[in-house]
Amino acid sequence: MHWSKTLIPTLRDIPQEAEIPSHQLMLRAGLIRKLSGGLYTFLPLGLRALRRVERIVREEMDRAGAIEVLMPALHPREIWDQSGRYEVLRDVMFRMRDRQDREMVLGPTHEEIVTDLVAHQINSYRQLPKTIYQIQTKFRDEIRPRFGLMRAKEFIMKDAYSFDADWEGVEQSYQAMYNAYTRIFERCGLRVKVVEADTGAMGGSSSHEFMVLADSGEDGLVECTGCAYAANLERAERMPPANESKGDPAPLCEVKTPHRRTVEEVAAFLHVRPEEMIKTLIYLCEEQPVAVLVPGNRELNEHKLARALEGRPIRMADEETVVKTTGAPLGFAGPAGLRIPVYADQELKTLRQHVAGANRADAHVIHLNLARDASVTAFFDLATAREGDMCPRCGASMREKRGIEVGHVFKLGTKYSERFQAQYLDAEGRRQTMIMGCYGIGVTRTLQAIIEQSHDEQGIVWPATVAPYAASLLVLNTEHAESLIVAEQLASALSACGLETLLDDRDERPGVKFKDADLIGLPLRIVVSERSLAEKKVEIKRRQEQAKTLIPVAEAVDYVRRMLS
RNA sequence: CGGGGCGUAGCGCAGACUGGUAGCGCGUUUGGUUCGGGACCAAAAGGUCAAGGGUUCAAAUCCCUUCGCCCCGACCA
Numbered sequence A: 001m002h003w004s005k006t007l008i009p010t011l012r013d014i015p016q017e018a019e020i021p022s023h024q025l026m027l028r029a030g031l032i033r034k035l036s037g038g039l040y041t042f043l044p045l046g047l048r049a050l051r052r053v054e055r056i057v058r059e060e061m062d063r064a065g066a067i068e069v070l071m072p073a074l075h076p077r078e079i080w081d082q083s084g085r086y087e088v089l090r091d092v093m094f095r096m097r098d099r100q101d102r103e104m105v106l107g108p109t110h111e112e113i114v115t116d117l118v119a120h121q122i123n124s125y126r127q128l129p130k131t132i133y134q135i136q137t138k139f140r141d142e143i144r145p146r147f148g149l150m151r152a153k154e155f156i157m158k159d160a161y162s163f164d165a166d167w168e169g170v171e172q173s174y175q176a177m178y179n180a181y182t183r184i185f186e187r188c189g190l191r192v193k194v195v196e197a198d199t200g201a202m203g204g205s206s207s208h209e210f211m212v213l214a215d216s217g218e219d220g221l222v223e224c225t226g227c228a229y230a231a232n233l234e235r236a237e238r239m240p241p242a243n244e245s246k247g248d249p250a251p252l253c254e255v256k257t258p259h260r261r262t263v264e265e266v267a268a269f270l271h272v273r274p275e276e277m278i279k280t281l282i283y284l285c286e287e288q289p290v291a292v293l294v295p296g297n298r299e300l301n302e303h304k305l306a307r308a309l310e311g312r313p314i315r316m317a318d319e320e321t322v323v324k325t326t327g328a329p330l331g332f333a334g335p336a337g338l339r340i341p342v343y344a345d346q347e348l349k350t351l352r353q354h355v356a357g358a359n360r361a362d363a364h365v366i367h368l369n370l371a372r373d374a375s376v377t378a379f380f381d382l383a384t385a386r387e388g389d390m391c392p393r394c395g396a397s398m399r400e401k402r403g404i405e406v407g408h409v410f411k412l413g414t415k416y417s418e419r420f421q422a423q424y425l426d427a428e429g430r431r432q433t434m435i436m437g438c439y440g441i442g443v444t445r446t447l448q449a450i451i452e453q454s455h456d457e458q459g460i461v462w463p464a465t466v467a468p469y470a471a472s473l474l475v476l477n478t479e480h481a482e483s484l485i486v487a488e489q490l491a492s493a494l495s496a497c498g499l500e501t502l503l504d505d506r507d508e509r510p511g512v513k514f515k516d517a518d519l520i521g522l523p524l525r526i527v528v529s530e531r532s533l534a535e536k537k538v539e540i541k542r543r544q545e546q547a548k549t550l551i552p553v554a555e556a557v558d559y560v561r562r563m564l565s
Numbered sequence B: 001c002g003g004g005g006c007g008u009a010g011c012g013c014a015g016a017c018u019g020g021u022a023g024c025g026c027g028u029u030u031g032g033u034u035c036g037g038g039a040c041c042a043a044a045a046g047g048u049c050a051a052g053g054g055u056u057c058a059a060a061u062c063c064c065u066u067c068g069c070c071c072c073g074a075c076c077a
Helices: A022-029 A046-061 A076-084 A084-087 A111-121 A167-187 A263-270 A302-308 A319-326 A415-421 A443-453 A481-496 A509-519 A554-565
Strands: A031-035 A039-042 A074-076 A093-099 A103-106 A130-139 A154-164 A190-196 A206-213 A221-225 A228-234 A253-254 A278-285 A288-295 A315-316 A342-345 A354-357 A363-369 A378-380 A398-413 A421-426 A431-433 A437-444 A469-474 A501-504 A526-529 A537-542 A547-554
Touching: A022 A031, A022 A443, A039 A046, A039 A431, A046 A130, A046 A154, A046 A167, A046 A526, A076 A084, A076 A103, A093 A302, A093 A437, A103 A278, A103 A437, A111 A130, A111 A154, A111 A415, A130 A167, A154 A167, A154 A443, A167 A190, A167 A206, A167 A398, A167 A437, A190 A221, A190 A253, A190 A315, A190 A398, A206 A221, A206 A263, A206 A443, A228 A342, A263 A354, A263 A363, A278 A319, A278 A398, A288 A315, A288 A319, A302 A315, A398 A443, A415 A437, A469 A481, A481 A526, A481 A554, A501 A509, A537 A554, A547 A554
Parallel strands: A190 A228, A288 A342, A342 A378, A469 A501, A469 A526
Antiparallel strands: A031 A039, A074 A103, A093 A103, A130 A154, A154 A437, A190 A206, A206 A398, A221 A228, A221 A398, A253 A363, A278 A288, A278 A315, A354 A363, A398 A437, A421 A431, A526 A537, A537 A547
């Protein structure tokens, strides 16, 4: 491709709308342009890179035995009512009516559609297992679109769904996708960390996320320094510290703490450490108040609470409920004397005495012994894990990191197959419900994650596997006829070997071409100039290295092929 | 949805406090000189100053409302 014939609008300045490197570079290198918040046009260079990622995804899905289909992006409302997810996802779905005044939505995901399809088309155990996938645009009315393609209202996703006759089969289907994902991200040149994950709105029994480690990542995770354990913070467990054995606490004692409400205020006022305090949170579980206790220096993890309460709906209590339940204004709740269920973080067993709210205005209690002075319904791991916590598997210290979620695999179970009656007849002629798994890759997000993980001061550094072109061919002086001829010949010779190049034939000064070549970051740069041609040579350089090599023109094609193989 | 920041030429920004002819750099067009790391000279085009309303003799500038974009948060009493 000739630069002058395509559309690669590079930018010298950083657009003020972009915050993180990958977003800045996608705009500066002319890969994408914004239409409005969370909506982007792919320009030729960005589209080519996207297609290469898609191709890797497709090849690996096919290799894993998955079947490609293409489902509609526009869905009638009824199918979402059928699964009961219309209400769950209504705020995230773009909703509209057709001319018959029929309610429609743009699909944020496709469990409903694919399960309906399979329910009608597959009837026998002989047809199972099946994994069906598509690469398609998804629509989500995100609360806050962010960072260019990272979180957009419209994005390309590879979504796959497996249907199995039994749980052993699901295990195999899941593992096949897991392995395919590992290969996909490896081929994309990404270093990913696989973490245990929360299943969230999707439901199901277990799941793993594929995370690209990056400071700009939206997800927090911990990884063990001693073993392979790693988990999303929404999920991450921790081993409680050893119990403190000695000392019976003095009797419970109420002290005045006028206007001190927060942990920090009370701790400073009473000269105790925050971890000696108990943070008491009032929640509504199925609209009934419950108390949740975590150490004063800890954050409650609502995902963990929800799991501990077996998925019953929870939400934080409003001020009125808190006052009614505790008999005190906000900031003075404590476990002693509460007559509602009390769920406590396991770490609170560590200390024999604590400081907590007294359920009375402007007062806290000291020498609180949970076993003696309160009735705890149950202990769970409820606090959010963090740097330095002990690994739940091996007890070693854990590190906290941030990551970009590029892939997610779930074992779904029968949640959807039951609703849509996705059933088959087994060998004995009995009707059985299929067991499902679902597997997603954010293709557009993966593309940006590649740039986030592979760039330098000068611009993008494309891994050869996803680079939009194999090489930049710079004709330094387009007035020099021989340069142009040699460059054209090289371009077609390389093209004949399946290596597409970008020939910079613009009437620009060499500096501009060098800068732009670094910015768009193709793996190789081939410079054709009057100077090197005097020796019948061209200069070849890898993007990520400084070293340049002069190669005779006649050997250039072989040399490039070797460098890229 | 709450908080904060920002909207002035294609991009990056100044001008606003203290109201009075809308500017700078890059880019674009034309001509010339240049040609291995974002050249130089000359000329030119390009703006409803986000939108609407108000104050004023006069508004990019002061006031009000709305919209858009970006960031943080949306749970910790």
